[in-house]
Amino acid sequence: xxxxxxxxxxxxxxVSLLAACGSGESNVTSGNRExxxxxxNGSEPQGLDPHVVTxxxxxxxxxxLFEGLATKNPYTLEPEPGVAQSWDISEDGRTITFHLNPAxxxxxxxxxxxxxxxxxxxxxLSPALGSEYAYMLFPVKNAEAFSKGRITDFSLxxxxxxxxxxxxxxxxxxTPYFIQLMDHYSxxxxxxxxxxxxxxxxxRFTPWTRVENMVSNGAFRLKTWQLYRRIEVEKSDTxxxxxxxxxxxxxxxxxxxxxxEERMFRVGQLHYTASVPLGKIPVYQEMADTPYRxxxxxxxxxxLLNTTRPPTDKLKVRQALSMAVDRDKLNKTVLQxxxxxxxxxxxxxxxxxxxxxxxxxxxxxxxxxxxEAGYPNGEGWPGLxxxxxxxxxxxxxxxxxxxxxxxxxxxxxTLTNQEWKVYLDSITExxxxxxxxxxxxxxxxxxxxxxLFLAGGGNNNTGFASPDYDxxxxxxxxxxxxxxxxxxxxxxxxxxxxxxxxxxxxxxxxSKHLLHPSAKGMPPNLMDWTNFKYVWLDKDWQQASxxx
Amino acid sequence: MWRxxxxxxxxxIPVILVVITVTFFxxxxxxxxxxxxxxxxTREVKxxxxxxxxxxxxxxxxxxxxxxxxxHGDLGPSFKYPGRSxxxxxxxxxxxxxxxxxxxxxxxxxxxxxxxxxxxxxxxTAQDYVPMSLxxxxxxxxxxxxxxxxVLIFGIHLDWLPVSGWGDIPGDKILPxxxxxxxxAAYIARLGRAGMLEVLSQDYIRTARAKGLxxxxxxxxxxxxxGLIPVVAFLGxxxxxxxxxxxxxxxxxxxxxxxxxxxxxxxxxxxxMILGTTVFLSVLIxxxxxxxxxxxxxxxxxxxxxxxxx
Numbered sequence: 001x002x003x004x005x006x007x008x009x010x011x012x013x014x015v016s017l018l019a020a021c022g023s024g025e026s027n028v029t030s031g032n033r034e035x036x037x038x039x040x041n042g043s044e045p046q047g048l049d050p051h052v053v054t055x056x057x058x059x060x061x062x063x064x065l066f067e068g069l070a071t072k073n074p075y076t077l078e079p080e081p082g083v084a085q086s087w088d089i090s091e092d093g094r095t096i097t098f099h100l101n102p103a104x105x106x107x108x109x110x111x112x113x114x115x116x117x118x119x120x121x122x123x124x125l126s127p128a129l130g131s132e133y134a135y136m137l138f139p140v141k142n143a144e145a146f147s148k149g150r151i152t153d154f155s156l157x158x159x160x161x162x163x164x165x166x167x168x169x170x171x172x173x174x175t176p177y178f179i180q181l182m183d184h185y186s187x188x189x190x191x192x193x194x195x196x197x198x199x200x201x202x203x204r205f206t207p208w209t210r211v212e213n214m215v216s217n218g219a220f221r222l223k224t225w226q227l228y229r230r231i232e233v234e235k236s237d238t239x240x241x242x243x244x245x246x247x248x249x250x251x252x253x254x255x256x257x258x259x260x261e262e263r264m265f266r267v268g269q270l271h272y273t274a275s276v277p278l279g280k281i282p283v284y285q286e287m288a289d290t291p292y293r294x295x296x297x298x299x300x301x302x303x304l305l306n307t308t309r310p311p312t313d314k315l316k317v318r319q320a321l322s323m324a325v326d327r328d329k330l331n332k333t334v335l336q337x338x339x340x341x342x343x344x345x346x347x348x349x350x351x352x353x354x355x356x357x358x359x360x361x362x363x364x365x366x367x368x369x370x371x372e373a374g375y376p377n378g379e380g381w382p383g384l385x386x387x388x389x390x391x392x393x394x395x396x397x398x399x400x401x402x403x404x405x406x407x408x409x410x411x412x413x414t415l416t417n418q419e420w421k422v423y424l425d426s427i428t429e430x431x432x433x434x435x436x437x438x439x440x441x442x443x444x445x446x447x448x449x450x451x452l453f454l455a456g457g458g459n460n461n462t463g464f465a466s467p468d469y470d471x472x473x474x475x476x477x478x479x480x481x482x483x484x485x486x487x488x489x490x491x492x493x494x495x496x497x498x499x500x501x502x503x504x505x506x507x508x509x510x511s512k513h514l515l516h517p518s519a520k521g522m523p524p525n526l527m528d529w530t531n532f533k534y535v536w537l538d539k540d541w542q543q544a545s546x547x548x
Numbered sequence: 549m550w551r552x553x554x555x556x557x558x559x560x561i562p563v564i565l566v567v568i569t570v571t572f573f574x575x576x577x578x579x580x581x582x583x584x585x586x587x588x589x590t591r592e593v594k595x596x597x598x599x600x601x602x603x604x605x606x607x608x609x610x611x612x613x614x615x616x617x618x619x620h621g622d623l624g625p626s627f628k629y630p631g632r633s634x635x636x637x638x639x640x641x642x643x644x645x646x647x648x649x650x651x652x653x654x655x656x657x658x659x660x661x662x663x664x665x666x667x668x669x670x671x672x673t674a675q676d677y678v679p680m681s682l683x684x685x686x687x688x689x690x691x692x693x694x695x696x697x698x699v700l701i702f703g704i705h706l707d708w709l710p711v712s713g714w715g716d717i718p719g720d721k722i723l724p725x726x727x728x729x730x731x732x733a734a735y736i737a738r739l740g741r742a743g744m745l746e747v748l749s750q751d752y753i754r755t756a757r758a759k760g761l762x763x764x765x766x767x768x769x770x771x772x773x774x775g776l777i778p779v780v781a782f783l784g785x786x787x788x789x790x791x792x793x794x795x796x797x798x799x800x801x802x803x804x805x806x807x808x809x810x811x812x813x814x815x816x817x818x819x820x821m822i823l824g825t826t827v828f829l830s831v832l833i834x835x836x837x838x839x840x841x842x843x844x845x846x847x848x849x850x851x852x853x854x855x856x857x858x
Contacts, residue, residue: 044629046628046629046630047629047630047631047632049630049631052630053630054585054587127592127596128596128599128600129596130593130594130595130596130597130599130600131593132585132587132589132593134593135590147592148590148592149592203600204597204600204630204631205600205625205630205631205632206631207631208631209631210631226804227632227637227640227641227804228640228641228804228805228808228809229713229714229716229804230716253802254802254804255802256799256802256808257799257800257802259696259800260711260712260799260800260801260802261802263699263703263704263711263712264711264712264802266704266711267703267704267707267710267711269710269711269712269713269717419815420580420815421578421579421580421581421584421815421816421817422578422579422580423580424580424584424585424586425579425580425584426579428584428588438586457588458587458588458589458590459587459588
């Protein structure tokens with residue numbers, strides 16, 4: 001009895017192991033032949049309802065399935081026609097009229113109409129839905145009031161369907177980046193009949209986004225959704241611009257572990273990775289014909305200084321701390337030279353805007369400032385606690401800064417790491433002295449970074465409050481007639497901000513990916529955004545690279 | 549026997565109730581909530597979200613409502629994945645984790661059992677030291693080291709096996725099963741050796757040898773059943789441990805199992821998901837412990853006699 005069972009088990013194991021051996025061609029090879037892009041997407045999306053989800057992995061999938069009134073050209077980031085084939089902006093910039101493309105259809109074949117947008121925006125702004133991105137539409141007249149429940153009549157909100165193909169939007173003020181927002185998934189139209197079939201418009205958790213139920217309007221439609229395994233989309237045959245869609249489909253993988261993702265790329269399971277392990281970057285950088293691609297990214301890594309608690313309530317202490325940081329050295333050693341030193345909050349060249357640089361790495365000046373603040377050579381220093389969320393990379397940066405402050409100013413800084421949600425709680429409650437923070441822009445405009453520091457803003461978290469600053473951001477900038485004037489106001493505001501130094505800017509992010517040479521039409525850009533309509537796969541990439 | 553089983557099942561009920569209660573209140577004490585995110589959420593939005601998920605009710609009312617739903621087998625909606633219920637997420641993740649656990653256990657039993665028996669046959673010789681040293685290494689080597697090592701060798705350099713996935717590419721289940729099973733193989737080898745050594749020194753084995761039975765019959769027929777009792781007693785908790793502890797292996801190999809859901813849920817403060825998985829796993833652990841007790845009783849005549857008297 002016993003040996004027979006044992007023998008049987010051995011046999012079963014051996015057979016199943018053998019049967020499993022001999023993997024065939026890689027995803028990349030078969031994908032190039034069939035026109036299927038294999039895309040490392042970072043994590044399992046929370047969902048696919050454009051009005052409910054937040055986050056980058058969701059952005060890519062929703063962006064493949066849906067299309068906004070306008071889309072972005074991946075090379076220039078300038079708006080391009082999407083569902084709307086054109087739009088007119090009135091002289092005062094407050095009225096925008098979108099002309100919908102008559103060929104724009106839902107994936108079930110129904111034509112799209114301007115009323116789809118009125119209904120969808122009402123859904124996004126409904127207080128009961130609790131959409132975290134409702135504020136994207138706040139430039140629209142009365143949108144904020146409706147969203148916060150101050151008015152309940154949606155007809156007062158500035159969005160009207162003049163006829164089936166004409167949508168008129170009225171804004172509170174001139175908003176130069178409003179067309180850009182039409183490419184953000186929160187402002188996309190969703191299919192009313194489908195949503196109402198499965199529940200109320202404001203229900204967050206109905207099954208309307210499942211494969212069998214989903215109706216969308218983008219270049220692709222949902223084909224399979226296997227939790228934590230893969231999401232497959234296929235080319236839509238109802239999409240208005242289907243002749244220009246070159247891919248037949250995309251497979252999105254929830255590649256949560258960056259190290260595993262890199263291994264998948266190496267064996268040809270992926271065309272594109274969501275990120276690259278920091279330790280592997282030097283190896284890739286030295287390769288000839290490297291698949292590694294790095295580009296400036298619209299985001300800033302900085303430390304928050306609590307201006308309401310000693311010792312960081314003293315301006316000179318804040319300035320001393322910031323000036324004692326050698327950002328270039330930090331970037332070279334800890335960050336493997338993969339980022340760009342930052343001296344202000346807005347990333348350089350944000351649609352032509354460059355932030356002011358008010359200070360430089362200056363140990364002498366930092367020591368002097370600290371002495372003036374009452375701590376000559378660190379004497380009498382009360383100690384300082386630096387809080388960051390648990391992560392190896394954040395720890396490395398924190399340790400480097402701790403050392404720099406010790407060496408330059410002779411002061412002690414202790415490090416505290418906190419689990420993500422605990423850390424978020426500390427930030428929100430301003431229960432810290434110095435804390436790590438990062439901000440990634442939602443749209444390419446200095447406003448997206450500078451409005452963080454409005455008095456009492458939810459993402460301010462420093463206690464910085466200046467009526468002058470608020471007036472410049474909220475009143476002067478929107479009234480500026482030209483881009484130059486507007487940027488001049490922003491420059492002035494940002495100067496005011498950095499004079500007060502409520503943050504220690506450290507570096508501007510870069511996007512880092514591995515990209516297979518056969519994948520084309522995925523240019524690097526500041527938003528790290530891929531418009532899948534532009535992507536194609538070159539079957540003959542090996543010959544092409546030999547021919548060069 | 550039946551009395552023993554029903555008694556153990558009855559004992560399990562208060563245990564699981566305590567688990568639910570402690571988990572329910574602990575996750576709520578933890579700082580941060582399911583709707584905190586890096587971008588500040590306005591008060592209005594947060595209130596709306598809390599209403600949608602009934603978090604605006606008094607805590608005790610939430611607790612009783614949860615118990616009520618649980619009695620109907622409803623574990624509630626997931627906070628992190630809107631549109632998915634916890635039941636659905638467990639149903640998606642558990643079969644994968646169970647399959648992985650089963651293969652890992654198979655690997656552990658084959659390798660560990662064999663090594664243990666071989667070692668016990670010639671104690672304190674090279675035949676003993678070599679497999680036991682390997683077992684020691686197996687216990688010491690964590691899966692987050694062994695997994696990537698195996699991938700580097702078999703996946704990348706030799707290109708024999710896929711580096712990740714589960715059921716997508718033929719052969720992608722082999723490396724995860726070995727990685728997860730290795731540590732348990734080592735334990736089983738040590739337990740098997742100890743058990744076999746004890747049995748081999750018993751009088752009835754001497755009798756068997758004395759009557760001239762060939763060695764393989766002595767080992768397989770007479771010693772194995774007794775010698776592997778400690779191993780069987782270990783299997784229940786081991787399988788439960790495999791289910792609850794497969795997170796690391798699932799992450800390394802990008803396997804869509806329950807372990808990943810579970811740990812992610814804790815990071816996300818996905819209250820219903822944390823509770824649901826905890827309840828589910830605690831029920832399983834209780835059941836597997838019971839099962840291994842029954843199996844051990846079946847293999848051990850002395851224990852069986854005890855049940856018989858009851």
